[in-house]
Structure formats: C-alpha cells, structure tokens
Amino acid sequence: MQEVEGKELVQRLVPTELSTIINITRLEKVTDDVNQILNIFGSSSCSIGVLHHNQDVFTNGFGVADKKAGRVPDKNTIYCMGSCTKAFTALALVLLARQNSVQLSAPLSEILPELSTPYNPEVANAATLADVLSHCTGLASLLYALMGRQGAVLTKSEDVIHDFNNLPCVASLRSEWRYNNWPFALAARIVDRKSGRSWESYVSEIFEKLHLARTCTHNPDSDNHARAYMVLSDDTLVEATLPSLRGGDAFDGSGSLRSCVSDMLIWCKSLLAASDLPIPIQESDFEIVPRVINEDSHTPGMYDLLQAMKSIQQPQFPLESDLDQSYGLGLFSLHLPSTSINSVTNAPQVTKSYILGAESSPRPAIGHTGDLGGFLSAYWTFPETKSAVVVMCNSTPGNGDPSNIIAELLIQALFDLNPKIDLVEVAKQANKAAKSQWDDAVTEWASARQLKTRHRPLDTYAGVYINTDLRISLHIARTPPKNLLHIDEEPSDSVQLELRIDKRPDQVLELYHYHKDTWTYLPSSRDECLLQGLSLHVSNWKSLLFKFDRFAVDKFRGLQWEMGLDPRSGPQVFSRVGP
Numbered sequence: 292m293q294e295v296e297g298k299e300l301v302q303r304l305v306p307t308e309l310s311t312i313i314n315i316t317r318l319e320k321v322t323d324d325v326n327q328i329l330n331i332f333g334s335s336s337c338s339i340g341v342l343h344h345n346q347d348v349f350t351n352g353f354g355v356a357d358k359k360a361g362r363v364p365d366k367n368t369i370y371c372m373g374s375c376t377k378a379f380t381a382l383a384l385v386l387l388a389r390q391n392s393v394q395l396s397a398p399l400s401e402i403l404p405e406l407s408t409p410y411n412p413e414v415a416n417a418a419t420l421a422d423v424l425s426h427c428t429g430l431a432s433l434l435y436a437l438m439g440r441q442g443a444v445l446t447k448s449e450d451v452i453h454d455f456n457n458l459p460c461v462a463s464l465r466s467e468w469r470y471n472n473w474p475f476a477l478a479a480r481i482v483d484r485k486s487g488r489s490w491e492s493y494v495s496e497i498f499e500k501l502h503l504a505r506t507c508t509h510n511p512d513s514d515n516h517a518r519a520y521m522v523l524s525d526d527t528l529v530e531a532t533l534p535s536l537r538g539g540d541a542f543d544g545s546g547s548l549r550s551c552v553s554d555m556l557i558w559c560k561s562l563l564a565a566s567d568l569p570i571p572i573q574e575s576d577f578e579i580v581p582r583v584i585n586e587d588s589h590t591p592g593m594y595d596l597l598q599a600m601k602s603i604q605q606p607q608f609p610l611e612s613d614l615d616q617s618y619g620l621g622l623f624s625l626h627l628p629s630t631s632i633n634s635v636t637n638a639p640q641v642t643k644s645y646i647l648g649a650e651s652s653p654r655p656a657i658g659h660t661g662d663l664g665g666f667l668s669a670y671w672t673f674p675e676t677k678s679a680v681v682v683m684c685n686s687t688p689g690n691g692d693p694s695n696i697i698a699e700l701l702i703q704a705l706f707d708l709n710p711k712i713d714l715v716e717v718a719k720q721a722n723k724a725a726k727s728q729w730d731d732a733v734t735e736w737a738s739a740r741q742l743k744t745r746h747r748p749l750d751t752y753a754g755v756y757i758n759t760d761l762r763i764s765l766h767i768a769r770t771p772p773k774n775l776l777h778i779d780e781e782p783s784d785s786v787q788l789e790l791r792i793d794k795r796p797d798q799v800l801e802l803y804h805y806h807k808d809t810w811t812y813l814p815s816s817r818d819e820c821l822l823q824g825l826s827l828h829v830s831n832w833k834s835l836l837f838k839f840d841r842f843a844v845d846k847f848r849g850l851q852w853e854m855g856l857d858p859r860s861g862p863q864v865f866s867r868v869g870p
Contacts, residue, residue: 311348314341317704318349325353325697328718332693333522334686338364340552341701342559342679350552356517356685358528366552369505369516370683371534372668373661375555376508376548377475378603379494381424381621383482385599386497386592388420392485395420402481403452411460418464420481423474424620425607429462430455431860432471434827435834435852436761437542439798441824442534442664446541450762451476457760461859468610468618469857472545475621479544491538491547500596501561506550508538516549517685519665523818531824534664546663552681559672559679562657565600566674604657625656627708632671632699635660636692638724645717647699648708656702660695667694671702678705689817689826691725693718729817732832736813741806749787752810752839756850756865765837765850765865766791773801790837808839808847831856838862846870 318341329337336354340347352364362368388395393402400406400415408414414428422428436454439445446454455477462469479490486493491508498506505513510533519531536547550558606617606624615626625631628649633642648654658671658679667686672679680701682694700714746752749769756765770789785803788810792798805811813835814820820829828834833853841848851862 311343311346314343314705315348317707318701321700321704322351322353324700324715325351327715328693328697328700329353329684329686331715331718331722332684332686332690333526333528334684334690334693335520335528336364336368336517337682337684337693337697338366338368338370338517338552339683339697339701340366340556340679340681341705342556342563342681343676343705345560345563345677347556356515358518358520358530360514362515364517364683365515366556367505367515368683369511369513369549369551370668370685371519371661371663371666372548372550372555372683373546373663373666374472375550375659375661375668375670376544376546377424377621378659379497379548379621380475380478380482380490380544381603381619382497382596382599383486383490383493384420384424384478385602385620386595387482387485389595389599393420393481399423402485405452406456408456408458408460410458411464413464414460415456420478421607421620422465423478424603425618426468426470426474427465427608428471428474429460429464429466429469430458430471430473431461431855431857432469432473433458433761433855433860433863434472434830435854436763436863437472437476438827439792439795440800441532441797442536442827443795443797443824444536444540444542445763445792445798446476447762448480448539448541448543451480451541454761459855459860459863461857465608468608472542475545476542479542482544489539490544495538497596500593501557503550503554503557506548506554506558508543508547508549510534510537511549517666517683520685520687521665521821522687522690523821529822531665534666536663546661548661552683555670555681555683556679559670559681561597562600562604562672563674563677563679565597566604566657566672568597568601619657622657622659627651627654627656632656633695636662636667636669636695637721638691638728641717641720641724644720645712647703647712648706650709651706654706660692662688662692667692669695669698671698673702673706676706680705687821687826689725689728689821689829691718691721696721726817729820729829732829732835733813736811736832736835744806746804746808746810747842751842751846752788752808754846754867755869757868758863758865761854761863763865764793765852766794767802770801802837805836808842810837810839811835812837833862841866 336356338352341349350366356362356364387393406415482490520528603620610616616631617624628646656671661668668683670681682698684694767790773786786801788802790800800812802810838851839847849866853862
C-alpha cells in the first residue's frame with residue numbers, strides 16, 4: 292500500500308505541458324509591473340523565482356545588483372535574507388530534539404537552569420521551545436537594545452541568555468502573538484550549547500545536506516552578490532555598508548542568512564517534499580522523496596531532516612482570531628484568501644485594504660519574509676500544487692517593502708487569482724505610507740516638546756550610565772557645539788552632548804536639548820536619518836529621547852530611554868556609575 296501511495300505522489304509532482312505554458316505566460320505578463328513596483332520603491336534590483344508542480348518554471352532579474360560593476364542580478368545573485376533565517380534555527384532545534392539532545396516540550400528552565408525571567412517567571416517555568424520559536428512568550432522585543440546605528444548588533448553573543456532573562460514583560464505567556472527577535476537569539480545559543488558546536492556550524496551542515504551551495508551566514512566572497520543601497524528623497528542611490536550581522540553574533544539565528552533564488556527554490560522544494568509526508572513519518576515514507584530534493588534517501592540524517600522540516604511547518608500559534616492564520620516554528624502558516632499575507636510587511640492601513648484571491652479557491656501558504664540593512668526578501672510555498680515564489684531585493688526598508696508585494700503579484704499571476712488586485716497601486720500606497728512615517732514622527736516629537744525651557748549645566752548630564760538588566764552602558768560627554776538645521780522654531784538646537792553606546796566609536800549619538808532635562812538625537816531631515824543609519828528609530832519617536840532624572844548634589848544619577856516599539860515595555864532605566 293505504501294509503495295502505491297509513493298507512486299501516486301510522484302505522479303502528482305509531474306506538471307502538464309499546457310498548464311506550465313499558461314502559467315509562464317501569465318508570469319511574463321507581470322514583469323512590467325515588477326519594474327514599476329521597483330521604481331516606486333526606488334529599489335536597485337530584484338531577483339525572482341517561481342516553482343510550479345515542483346518544477347522551476349520562471350526566474351528573472353531586474354535592475355542592477357551592483358551599480359559600480361553594472362551587474363544585472365540573476366538566480367545565483369546572493370542577497371541578505373534577514374528573518375528568513377528563522378526557519379533554519381527552528382529546524383536545527385527540531386533536529387536536536389529528534390536526537391534527544393533537547394526536548395521541545397520541556398520548560399525553558401530545564402534546558403537553561405540559569406533562566407528565571409524575573410519580570411515574568413512563567414516564561415522560565417512554563418514556556419517551551421515551541422513557544423520561543425512561535426513568538427508567543429509575551430516578552431518585550433526591545434528593538435533598540437539589539438540594533439544600533441547602521442544595523443550594528445549591540446548585544447554580545449555571551450550576553451544573550453542574561454539579557455533575554457531580563458526582558459520586560461508586555462503580555463502573559465501564550466496570550467498574544469508578537470514578533471520578537473530575542474527568542475531566536477536565545478534559540479541559537481541553545482543550539483550552541485546542546486549540539487556542542489556553534490549555531491553557524493550546525494546550520495551550515497543543513498545547507499550542505501540540502502545542496503544549498505550559495506547559502507551562508509556571512510557576507511559572501513563571490514562577486515555575484517547584491518550591494519546595499521539607501522534611497523534619498525531625490526531618488527539618489529547611496530551605497531551603504533553590507534550588514535555586519537553574521538554567524539557567531541548574538542542575533543545570528545534571527546537574521547544572518549545570505550542566499551540566492553536558485554538555493555531558495557531548492558529549500559522550497561524540500562519544504563514541499565516534507566509537507567506531503569504523514570505524521571508520524573515512517574522510514575518507508577522517505578523512499579518517495581529522495582529525487583525531489585536531489586538526495587540519497589540513505590544519507591545519514593536525511594530521514595530526521597525531512598521529519599524536522601515537516602514539523603516546523605505545522606501551525607503553532609494564531610496570528611489573530613482566525614485560527615487558519617498562524618505561525619509555525621520559524622515559518623508563517625497561512626491560508627488564502629486572507630489579509631495576513633499582506634500584513635507581514637508594510638503599513639497596516641495599506642495591507643488591510645485588500646484580500647488576495649478573495650474569490651478564488653482557498654489554499655495554504657507557508658513561508659517567511661526578511662529585512663536586514665538594505666535588503667528585503669519573501670518566499671511562499673503552496674503545498675497543494677507544489678508551487679513557490681521567491682523574491683529578493685536590495686532596497687531601503689524606510690521606503691516600504693517591495694519584495695512581498697512582488698511576491699503577491701507573482702502569486703496572483705501563477706494561480707490566476709480573482710478579483711485582480713492592482714498591486715502597482717498598492718505599492719504606491721505602501722511607499723507613501725512608509726515615507727510619511729518620518730513626517731508623522733517629527734509631528735509627534737514637535738507637538739510634545741515644551742519650547743523655551745532651559746537645561747542645567749552640561750556637566751550635570753555628563754558621565755557613564757548603565758542598565759544592568761541589558762548590560763548596556765551609555766557614555767555621555769560634552770562636545771563642541773554644532774548647529775543643526777532647525778526642525779522647529781526652537782533657536783537653541785545645537786549639538787552639545789555626545790553619547791556613545793558601550794564606548795563604541797560606530798555608535799555615537801549627537802544630543803541636543805529637547806526640553807527641561809530631556810535631550811534628543813532626532814536628525815535634521817529624513818535623508819540625514821537614513822545616512823546616519825537611524826531609520827529604525829523613527830518607528831517610535833519616544834526612543835529619540837533621553838530623559839535625565841534623580842538629580843542629587845551636582846549630578847543626575849539616572850536617565851530613562853524607551854528602547855522598544857511596544858509602549859507596555861516602558862522606558863528602560865539607566866543609573867550613573869562613579870562620581
């Protein structure tokens with residue numbers, strides 16, 4: 292019986308010639324729309340790939356991946372993949388669980404005895420690795436405690452467990468889905484400890500088993516890789532440094548993946564092959580998939596790998612009240628039609644306004660998106676037809692995300708979804724909403740400012756302030772005054788203090804007086820914000836303020852800095868050390 296089922300599965304993977312021609316024709320017709328969307332967002336380049344009935348049916352490259360070299364991207368051009376890393380971290384832990392090195396259902400405190408999560412002990416005592424990998428711990432994300440200027444990682448790898456332990460609580464365990472990079476940083480450190488080797492080494496072995504020859508966790512040596520670019524207000528492209536996040540860093544398990552379309556199509560084929568296997572998988576079931584993933588079924592560890600890939604795709608926690616829209620282990624597990632596939636990226640006021648395939652047959656969609664330092668990506672798999680789309684862009688996140696909109700464009704064409712959504716118009720709205728974030732932040736920042744207040748002598752603010760929960764130090768010193776272009780009518784906007792995070796020369800913030808005993812580092816323009824690598828900080832204008840407090844004798848003894856996007860996490864408290 293099992294042999295018959297296997298033959299039927301192989302037959303389902305063979306496309307009809309007519310169906311393939313029709314699908315390719317529809318895909319070719321939307322290439323002009325892809326170019327329009329890239330132009331709207333100011334993206335330098337894009338690589339795309341489409342899989343249907345388990346066959347690569349369409350790949351293409353647009354724009355210029357490297358302006359100096361004039362290199363047009365192709366299916367082998369390497370891009371940073373950001374959060375698409377998360378599925379590989381989840382896969383590593385599920386593999387370790389299959390080897391009895393760790394238990395997915397065990398409380399975190401049993402896996403890491405030093406973990407107590409004092410701001411919500413329930414996380415240490417009851418949360419499992421499945422909770423960690425599905426974004427439902429209820430702990431604060433504290434974006435600005437992990438990423439500094441130009442996307443630099445602030446946290447040290449050896450401090451991840453300590454810092455995770457002290458994250459503020461914003462919700463009770465399993466009460467809501469809230470995207471958070473910290474749990475995946477913790478997950479990677481658990482891989483380090485339980486495998487006896489580095490996370491990077493462990494996932495690199497996965498890449499090798501799946502023949503992902505151009506996939507890695509550091510900036511590539513190959514010339515065929517995309518450069519990072521910022522798009523200024525006049526559409527000028529300015530080359531940025533490639534992201535520094537790499538294997539061995541604190542957040543490697545959250546966002547250090549680099550890959551290309553050809554490799555990600557192999558990854559998608561592997562996920563699709565695994566998705567057809569029953570639960571639990573029997574050894575005999577594995578015989579039906581080796582040729583799908585180009586691997587010998589008797590290679591050591593391949594049976595475990597396929598079983599683990601099946602596991603990470605299973606829904607774990609709902610994104611919203613509709614239980615069909617969920618997150619698995621490092622992967623979104625969605626069902627179309629839904630707005631959830633839109634809302635993964637871009638502004639809610641845009642993405643909630645349309646439903647992809649509202650009048651078409653329902654279909655599951657499993658995948659992820661990524662965002663890291665001038666690179667955006669998306670991939671979605673569709674198990675019922677053994678289909679997938681992969682999109683990679685080098686683009687400024689501050690302009691909105693073209694990659695997922697292009698992915699939706701390809702999905703709509705591939706499956707001939709109805710009604711037809713004008714995704715070029717959606718791109719215009721998303722781009723406008725993203726750019727308005729700067730104006731909105733400045734408006735709120737200015738409206739809360741109390742003009743014509745005075746600050747105390749500069750020496751009262753200077754000193755070293757430490758947050759022991761996060762092991763972050765702020766070094767503040769006087770600096771020669773430097774005039775700024777006025778953001779509002781306050782005449783005293785000149786930089787008078789300099790703040791260095793952990794004394795790092797690449798993490799300097801220039802402070803000028805906001806009001807009373809509060810200082811700010813809001814740049815003078817949106818372009819300046821991009822050039823300084825501070826675009827993420829505009830997501831919460833209150834993070835642009837340092838409020839000094841606890842004045843005693845002739846010095847301030849503390850300050851407050853809001854380091855997250857969720858107001859429930861509140862400001863983080865820093866205390867002066869030394870005189």
